[in-house]
Amino acid sequence: MTPAARLSAAMDVLDRVAAGGNAEQALTQWARASRFAGSGDRAAVRDLVFTALRRRHSHAALGGGESGRALILGALREAGTDPAALFTGEAHAPAPLSAQETAHLARPVALEGTVALDCPDWLAPQLQASLGADFAPVMQALRDRAPVYLRVNTARGDRAAAQASLAAEGIATRPAPLAETALEVTGNERRIRNAQAYRDGLVELQDAASQALVAALPVRPGQRVLDYCAGGGGKVLALAARARQQLFAHDADPGRMRDLPARAARAGTEVQLLTGPEAAARGPYDLVLLDVPCSGSGAWRRAPEAKWRLTPERLRDLQEIQSEVLDKTMSYVAPGGCLAYATCSVIEAENGARIKAFLAAHPDWRCSFQRRFTPLEGGDGFYLALLTRR
Template identity: 35%
Template sequence: MHDAARLQAAIDLLGEIESVSRPADGTASAFFRSRRFIGSKDRRAIADRVWGVLRRWARLTWWCHWAAQGAGREGMSVTPRLRVIADLLITDHLKVDPLDRLFSGQTHAPDRLSAAEAAVADLLQGRSATHPDMPPAVRFEVPDWIYPRFEALFGADTDSELAAMLPEAPVDLRVNTLKAQDRDAALAALAADGVEASATDLSPLGLRLPAGRVNLPTTQAFKDGLVEVQDEGSQLIALLTDARPGMAVVDFCAGAGGKTLGLAAGMGNKGRLIACDVSEGRLDRSAARLKRAGAHNVTRRVLSSESDKWVKRHAKGFDRVLVDAPCTGTGTWRRNPDARWRLSPEQLDDLTRRQASILDSARRLVKPGGRLVYATCSLLPEENADQVEAFLERWEDAEGWRVLPVCEVWEAAVGTNCPMNNYATALRLTPARHGTDGFFTAVLERGEG
């Protein structure tokens, strides 16, 4: 494909992403599946443009409105096409004449610029990514309603924390100790495939791939199950669950099985591990991953809801229960930039109610003296510390629940230097401070009575 055709494909894909409710990665996968004629290099170029626009969505939109107003076109719609035009001029520093040649209206190329688009393009030429008049929420690509929450959370560090959420996240791998003897063995196997990974700082099982694209599924290390893709922070949640050989363990919101795999490895395939989810499709997708990893002690179970009768029948039957709760995903915005604009205050309220319900139900599975591990990939206190505090208000006196100091658990379960202070009751990771996705983890222990 020539450059103009790639641009038109990017405009088409952005239009589909904007018009449907599903996440951008799923929409893009379906888009490319229906266009098998698009080669791998072209797919990469199209996807890079689309994800770049999604990462710069608020700033490009602001510039489009600014230029439309300056051109006397205040009512002009900011379409995917106009955002791509703005991106070429501002991000790629393209001049108007080359832009006209790309938007030629020839076969497979975008239509020629309209008079309104040309007027906007003239004003956007030579502009930088930001402007002194941009509100902070626009500059850092967050919805207006959520910016004050981040400001209250991070205080003087708000700008640096939100700036760290703008670039693309690195790709991390977890060494699968069911197949690889240790991290050095996995590093050597990847090196034999031409991939020079490096060890992560916090997770003793983590590897970070170099900047740029690595076709991991084609490597022998991946095919043999020596490594799995998993953010370093996510690895730490599984490690802090401290699932040991011979235990009975539940991954209550297992999804596609990322943390289930980590739990199975920690158990050395010895003991009973139940992977639960309300989505049969998500659990089905975990089957191939479990097989490749050599995880044999996992039983998958579809629940009708968090209050499924199975929970009541197995009350007080498990040593460890991990609740990786459905959440806003604000900690993963580096990977899912479109999710920033799909979130609403109403959705946050719905999620916090559901999280509380899931916690209340999952706690029933925990033996006296056992642990309930609550985790999210969110940065928002409403989904994190506030949930734990409310849980303790409901159950601390009745059932003897308490929060364990996270560094105490870390020392026994992880073994590396704990990134929190000795008095911290939870693990709080952010891209700025730790180079991981944003995660929260609290370990709660049930009383012996």
């Protein structure tokens, strides 16, 4: 594909996302329908799409609209690239610029405030109150692509061994300071899933802040541990590497856990998958981890369309769900056990505010630990609170 044809493909995918589609699914659909596109083409189109979504506010201002075409025009303008040389209409290139587009591109555009930070206007006051002086730097960080991190499975080997194995296959890494198990991939990340270290369960893809969150959990050998909102199971697998425990996983959508048994086998451990009634019946547990449904604001670099689809109503609904999950699972915790509440959000209403509300309603519980991670530390934004009965 020519560079111009890649722009056309990205515009098409962006229009599908604007119509309500999921970015990953839209990219997959385009790739399946475009068998002529090589791996380099697919990677280039993906980068164009995700950059435009992360920077939708500013690219719309620069490009003169929110269509896929306008967002790509905004991206080219930001990069200092003359679109006229690419928008020729020839050989799958975008159609030539209209007079209106040419006029807009000729006018100066001052990017300020929430537009410059690519922050949803309605959410800016909450994010400012939540992040304080870190508001602008965090929002700026969320405009860029997230680093790729690996978790070293210490049940299989140490970080040095993992680095050496990856390096032998041309994958460059460096230790990440957030967690002792974390490696940041600095070269040839697309080779990871075929690497021997990955196939043998020595490394797993996992964000560095997510690893640091797991490292902060109180873990002892022989514990019964339930990951109640397990998703794909990355955190429960990280827990398995810390100590030999009896591990259980549940998710409201069991389909998210379909790969977990195979991943656990590759990592050299076992995780029992439970339905909702089974999770309640198999208790109590020494540790219950709740990575609750949330806005995902700390991970907007990875799922940028979520930034623009979040609404005040949806945020309120999420807070209700978070409180309901806390109230439901506190009875699952054994005496002396711990209820660990986590989000991948940087919004205080989903984090400390939920813990304050829980403690006010349940004075027999206390919070023994809180920690907030932001993208300024390298990984995604996360929040963790450890709750125990008094």
